[in-house]
Amino acid sequence: MTTDLESVRATTSALQTAIDDAAARGGGRIVIPAGVHVTGALRLRSRTELHLEAGAVLRFATDPTLFPAIDARWEGERREVHQPCLWARDETDVSITGRGTIDGAGEAWWRAFREDPSSLALPRPTLVGLHGCSRVEVSDVTLVNSPAWTLHPLLCDDVRISGVRIVNPPDSPNTDGIDPESCRNVRISDCHIDVGDDCIAIKAGSERSAERVACENIAIANCTMLRGHGGVVIGSEMSGGVRRVVIANCVFQGTDRGIRLKTRRRRGGIVEDVRVTNVVMDDVLSPLVINPFYFCGPDGKLPHVADRARHPVDAGTPRFRRIHLANVTATRVRSCAGWVSGLPEAPIEDLTLDDVVMTFAPDAQPAVPAMADGVPAMAGEGLHVAFAAGVRIRGARIGALAGGSVVEGDAVAWAEEAR
Secondary structure: OOOOHHHHHHHHHHHHHHHHHHHHOOOEEEEEOOEEEEEOOEEOOOOEEEEEOOOEEEEEOOOHHHOOEEEEEEOOEEEEEEOOOEEEEOOEEEEEEEOOEEEOOOHHHHHHHHHOHHHOOOOOOOOEEEEOOEEEEEEOOEEEOOOOOOEEEEOOEEEEEEOOEEEOOOOOOOOOOEOOEOOEEEEEEOOEEEOOOOOEEEEOOOOOOOOOOOEEEEEEEOOEEEOOOEEEEEEOOOOOOEEEEEEEEEEEEOOOEEEEEEOOOOOOOEEEEEEEEEEEEEOOOEEEEEEOOOOOOOOOOOHHHHOOOOOOOOOOOOEEEEEEEEEEEEEEEOOEEEEEEOEOOEOEEEEEEEEEEEEEOOOOOOEOOOOOOOOOOEOOEEEEEEOEEEEEEEOEEEOOEEEOOEEOOOOOOEOOOOO
C-alpha cells in the first residue's frame, strides 16, 4: 500500500496531539473510529486509553524516518533501536483496548532483513513497546504483521494482557508474540497467538545488560498458541533471573517446542519455581526442552557454549530449579518426548513430571529437538535427561512406555519399559 508521506505525517501529528491533549487534561480516552488510518510511530502517555472501535485499523507506514531512534533494550542489550509503532516510557495507567486492529505492515521490514540485515541502520521496531511503565493494560485488540517482536513490556510492573489476538506469518523473522522482559506482576490470559517465532517468551536481559532485573510473578492462562518456535519460552536472555511462573489451561498446536527453557554459560541468572498444569499440545517437535547450551545469537558459537566438560561455577553460571509439569497431554510428538539438560557444574535441581501423557506421530521424520551443538536429529524417541538431580516422574506414559521411577544424578535417554 502506497500512501503519501505528507498525509501520513499529518495523521501522525493529529493522533499524537490527541494523545498529548488527553494526558494534559489529566487523562482520557482517544477513540480510533472504524476505517483505515495510516500513521507513523506514536507515543502513549499516562492515564490515557487508546481505544480502537470495531472496524478500525491503525496501520503503520514503513518509511524508517517515521520511527525515530530511541534508547532501549534489544535482545538483552542496551542500544539504539527504531521507536516502536506504539510506545510508552515511564508512564502510569496506559491502556490499549477495543475490537480494532493494529497492523505493523511488517512485510517491507522483513524483506529488508532477509535480503541484507546490514541495510537496516537500527533494529526493526516492535509493534507495541512499553518501557518502564506501571499499571499497563492491553485488551481485546488484534495485532498483526509486526516488524519484529509484537508486544514487548520491558521493566514494567503490573501488566495485564487479555483477549488479545496476535497473527504474524509463520515465516516472518523474529515476530515473537508477547515478550515480558524484566517485568513484575504480569497476567496474560485468553489470548490467541499465531506467529513466526516464540509465542510467549519470558526474558530478563543478557550478560550485556547494564541492569540485572528479574522477571517474576508471571501468570499465563487460557491461551491458544499456534506454529511458533515455542509455546511458552524462558530465555535465552535470563541474566536477571526468572521466578514464580504459572502456565495453566493452554493449548499449543504445531509449535516447534512446547515448554522451552534456553540459556548458556556466562549469562548467569536462575530460573526457578515454574509450574505448568493442564496443558494440551499437538504436533510439536518436543513438548519439553531445557537447554543450557543454546547456540543462537551473539557469542553462541564460542567453545564454552557447547562444552560438556565441567566448568568453574561463578556469577555467569545459569541454573534451573523447581520446574514442575502436571496434567500435560502431547499428541503427535515428532522428535522426542523431551530433551532436558543442566550443566555438568550446575545440574537441574528438582524437576517433576506428574500425569504426563505423550504419544508420537506415526510418520515422524527426524528433527533436532534442541538448538545446541551435539544434539542429533531424532524421531519418536523418549525422554532424554542429562546433568539433573532430583528428577521425579510419576504416572507418566510416553508412547508405549510408562515411568514411575526417580532419576537422580546424570541420566541420558531415560525411559522405563511398561510393566
